[in-house]
Amino acid sequence: MSDAVVTLADGAGGKASRRLVEGLFVEELRNPLLEPLEDAAVVAANGARIALTTDSYVVRPLRFPGGDIGELAVNGTVNDLAVSGAAPLALTAGFVIEEGFPRDELRALVASMAAAARAAGVAVAAGDTKVVERGAADGLYVTTAGIGLLDLRAVLGVDRVRAGDRLLLSGGIAEHGIAVMLARGNLALEVDVESDTAPLNGLAAELCSLGPELRWMRDPTRGGLATTLNELAAGAGLTVAFDEEAVPVREQVRAACEVLGIDPLTVANEGKLVAVVSAAAADEALAVVRAHPLGRDAALIGRLREDTEPLVLAQTPFGTRIVDMLVGDPLPRIC
Amino acid sequence: MRYVDEFRDGRAARALAAELRSLAPEGRHVKLMEVCGGHTHAIYRHGLDALLPESVELVHGPGCPVCVIPLGRVDDAISLAERPQVTLASFGDMLRVPGGRRRSLLEAKARGADVRTVYSPLDALALARREPEREVVFFAVGFETTAPATALTLLRARELGVRNFTVFCNHVLIGPALRAILDSPDAEIDGFVGPGHVSTVIGTRPYEFVCRDYGRPVVVAGFEPTDILRAVGLLLRQLREGRAEVENQYGRVVRREGNHEALAAMGEAFDVRPEFEWRGLGAIPRSGLRIAEAFADWDAERRFTVPGRRIEDPKACRCGDVLRGRAKPYECGVFGTACTPEQPLGTCMVSSEGACAAYYAYGRHRRLEEAKA
Amino acid sequence: MCLAIPAQVVATLGDGLARVDISGVRRDVSIAFTPDAQAGDWVLVHVGFALARIDEEEARATLDLLAEAIAAELAPDPSEASDTVLLGGSGARA
Numbered sequence: 001m002s003d004a005v006v007t008l009a010d011g012a013g014g015k016a017s018r019r020l021v022e023g024l025f026v027e028e029l030r031n032p033l034l035e036p037l038e039d040a041a042v043v044a045a046n047g048a049r050i051a052l053t054t055d056s057y058v059v060r061p062l063r064f065p066g067g068d069i070g071e072l073a074v075n076g077t078v079n080d081l082a083v084s085g086a087a088p089l090a091l092t093a094g095f096v097i098e099e100g101f102p103r104d105e106l107r108a109l110v111a112s113m114a115a116a117a118r119a120a121g122v123a124v125a126a127g128d129t130k131v132v133e134r135g136a137a138d139g140l141y142v143t144t145a146g147i148g149l150l151d152l153r154a155v156l157g158v159d160r161v162r163a164g165d166r167l168l169l170s171g172g173i174a175e176h177g178i179a180v181m182l183a184r185g186n187l188a189l190e191v192d193v194e195s196d197t198a199p200l201n202g203l204a205a206e207l208c209s210l211g212p213e214l215r216w217m218r219d220p221t222r223g224g225l226a227t228t229l230n231e232l233a234a235g236a237g238l239t240v241a242f243d244e245e246a247v248p249v250r251e252q253v254r255a256a257c258e259v260l261g262i263d264p265l266t267v268a269n270e271g272k273l274v275a276v277v278s279a280a281a282a283d284e285a286l287a288v289v290r291a292h293p294l295g296r297d298a299a300l301i302g303r304l305r306e307d308t309e310p311l312v313l314a315q316t317p318f319g320t321r322i323v324d325m326l327v328g329d330p331l332p333r334i335c
Numbered sequence: 336m337r338y339v340d341e342f343r344d345g346r347a348a349r350a351l352a353a354e355l356r357s358l359a360p361e362g363r364h365v366k367l368m369e370v371c372g373g374h375t376h377a378i379y380r381h382g383l384d385a386l387l388p389e390s391v392e393l394v395h396g397p398g399c400p401v402c403v404i405p406l407g408r409v410d411d412a413i414s415l416a417e418r419p420q421v422t423l424a425s426f427g428d429m430l431r432v433p434g435g436r437r438r439s440l441l442e443a444k445a446r447g448a449d450v451r452t453v454y455s456p457l458d459a460l461a462l463a464r465r466e467p468e469r470e471v472v473f474f475a476v477g478f479e480t481t482a483p484a485t486a487l488t489l490l491r492a493r494e495l496g497v498r499n500f501t502v503f504c505n506h507v508l509i510g511p512a513l514r515a516i517l518d519s520p521d522a523e524i525d526g527f528v529g530p531g532h533v534s535t536v537i538g539t540r541p542y543e544f545v546c547r548d549y550g551r552p553v554v555v556a557g558f559e560p561t562d563i564l565r566a567v568g569l570l571l572r573q574l575r576e577g578r579a580e581v582e583n584q585y586g587r588v589v590r591r592e593g594n595h596e597a598l599a600a601m602g603e604a605f606d607v608r609p610e611f612e613w614r615g616l617g618a619i620p621r622s623g624l625r626i627a628e629a630f631a632d633w634d635a636e637r638r639f640t641v642p643g644r645r646i647e648d649p650k651a652c653r654c655g656d657v658l659r660g661r662a663k664p665y666e667c668g669v670f671g672t673a674c675t676p677e678q679p680l681g682t683c684m685v686s687s688e689g690a691c692a693a694y695y696a697y698g699r700h701r702r703l704e705e706a707k708a
Numbered sequence: 709m710c711l712a713i714p715a716q717v718v719a720t721l722g723d724g725l726a727r728v729d730i731s732g733v734r735r736d737v738s739i740a741f742t743p744d745a746q747a748g749d750w751v752l753v754h755v756g757f758a759l760a761r762i763d764e765e766e767a768r769a770t771l772d773l774l775a776e777a778i779a780a781e782l783a784p785d786p787s788e789a790s791d792t793v794l795l796g797g798s799g800a801r802a
Contacts, residue, residue, distance in 0.1 A: 342774075
């Protein structure tokens with residue numbers, strides 16, 4: 001791997017991304033607010049605790065089954081706040097637009113953004129626009145920032161996770177990544193899979209009602225569930241052991257992954273969350289999530305345990321295997 | 336029946352594993368080689384290695400056609416991709432494989448080369464027809480499972496008169512590799528799990544030489560957990576009974592004669608190279624395919640000049656021993672340290688079904704658990 | 709090698725092609741190597757080509773052997789194996 005230039009692997013959300021973030025950005029920007037490297041930073045001001053997050057959206061194509069870049073931008077930012085235990089207050093949106101981009105297409109994407117914001121109960125309060133020359137920006141890039149107010153019922157952090165705690169997943173995985181991969185059109189598969197992009201703030205707020213029994217939440221986006229569980233294991237210093245068969249995957253999504261030779265655990269999700277809850281509160285947490293429209297297929301998939309070397313282990317019907325973090329993008333394979 | 340889940344049944348797998356314990360030889364350590372990378376992957380991905388009796392060891396052979404491509408040939412593909420008018424179409428498997436100087440196609444893409452992932456060689460041909468101003472080169476890799484697809488694509492390209500499409504051919508043959516393994520000094524393999532999907536094309540007859548000339552049994556196996564476990568059981572039975580025969584566990588898709596149409600297409604589009612270099616194993620005679628004279632206009636090696644350099648594997652690399660079943664991944668001095676899936680030094684670490692990569696990604700906790708117990 | 713998936717032929721399309729279905733995923737594949745494949749048949753698909761027809765009788769015979777193996781042995785309860793791993797045991801050694 002080259003150290004001289006940034007490659008696509010660095011942006012895929014797995015090991016390479018992590019090295020870029022820790023080895024370059026954190027190294028240069030080092031400060032106490034940044035270092036926890038959670039999905040949102042927490043800023044205390046005048047007795048209030050504010051969550052702050054930012055994200056960029058460079059998805060191709062701009063429209064895909066189940067959503068578009070506008071909807072993705074709103075939901076993604078809302079979700080980063082939500083899994084940090086914050087109720088979203090407002091978002092900003094910056095647009096970098098390529099010269100020649102059709103205005104009515106731009107209007108449609110912004111309208112989609114507005115609809116998503118209304119559905120999530122937030123406002124896009126500020127924005128910025130830049131136009132760049134033809135050839136740059138690949139059509140349109142969107143950057144967002146979000147602020148939210150921390151839900152005081154919840155005390156979240158990876159340091160709160162204990163051995164014996166249970167893992168809760170809110171629903172079927174791999175839908176967004178597969179939908180986008182297929183929408184790119186090179187793989188000539190016809191399948192009814194849509195992005196699961198959705199705002200999780202309502203669902204997260206329900207979980208916050210568990211108070212301190214709720215330890216930690218994250219939305220498994222780029223890099224998939226495998227990456228998120230690896231981050232959990234590393235952050236908590238505990239092994240994450242889960243039952244592969246307990247992880248919900250829709251049949252068509254599973255079939256598409258099989259054909260392409262891609263592990264569903266490594267595929268991006270945009271409307272799912274993983275939560276760590278105490279063993280005592282696990283059944284209640286499951287009931288709470290399943291009662292919510294976005295959590296109907298939720299499942300308790302595993303638990304945390306002490307180990308000499310914290311790993312992510314999957315129990316298959318036959319034995320166990322390690323689930324490693326993604327190296328770069330999930331690539332279709334023939335072997 | 337969907338032909339997948341039924342063969343992944345956990346109870347059946349455990350029953351077969353229990354059977355293996357009664358079949359395992361007393362006071363003797365048995366080494367069985369599975370030749371196909373797909374088997375390596377399936378074994379680790381399902382955690383099957385934990386179900387085997389202590390005295391039975393599965394070693395992983397050179398059945399990863401991605402892994403065995405020499406560094407120099409990867410560099411050749413990169414040099415093709417870097418030509419401004421070329422679009423290199425490749426299977427996803429090849430994108431992260433480093434050539435000499437540790438550079439890969441993915442990196443070449445980062446530096447501006449037009450590299451695109453395709454699922455089928457026919458998609459590469461379709462791409463050439465859609466973009467007539469581009470020179471599309473298809474990076475062909477794979478054993479006899481995949482070679483017919485490339486062959487048919489060449490036939491189609493000629494039939495349609497597509498001028499902007501060529502193939503960079505790196506197809507390899509499993510038989511000569513098996514012979515090379517068996518001919519190595521101190522080859523301690525007692526039996527072979529035969530490659531199920533290669534066999535749908537070549538049939539089971541090509542393995543008869545293993546029994547006849549080397550006295551080892553071969554069982555051609557499918558890729559589901561129950562297929563693999565059953566094949567191991569059949570091999571143990573043969574060893575116990577002193578037999579050395581070719582058996583077909585994968586009867587639902589493998590026939591003794593193979594696939595006549597596929598073999599015919601290969602025969603028309605390809606010749607066998609006098610020798611071809613395999614990473615970790617060196618040059619093996621008559622083990623690689625090149626494009627036949629009749630299809631010269633669709634041969635990337637004839638249309639373009641490639642550097643064609645032979646690049647040595649790093650000195651610390653023990654892939655040759657691992658591929659021959661003489662060493663385990665963790666016995667290699669650089670395993671997991673200088674050589675990891677992200678920064679592979681040798682062929683066994685290169686793709687997710689290379690022996691070292693599969694072990695690293697899926698199975699290395701086994702030794703940690705054993706150490707604790 | 710090699711990733712090959714069972715798929716059911718939905719319809720033959722002429723020109724050596726057929727549309728196949730894998731649990732709701734559809735793709736057009738070449739049946740140049742399985743020219744007798746018909747709608748309803750199951751085939752094994754690799755890189756966009758049907759390499760072999762799946763023989764249902766042979767498949768059933770294989771499954772019968774598995775059923776025999778289960779009957780012959782007393783397979784341990786699956787949930788036992790799971791808890792062993794999740795609670796920190798030494799792996800699913802049956």
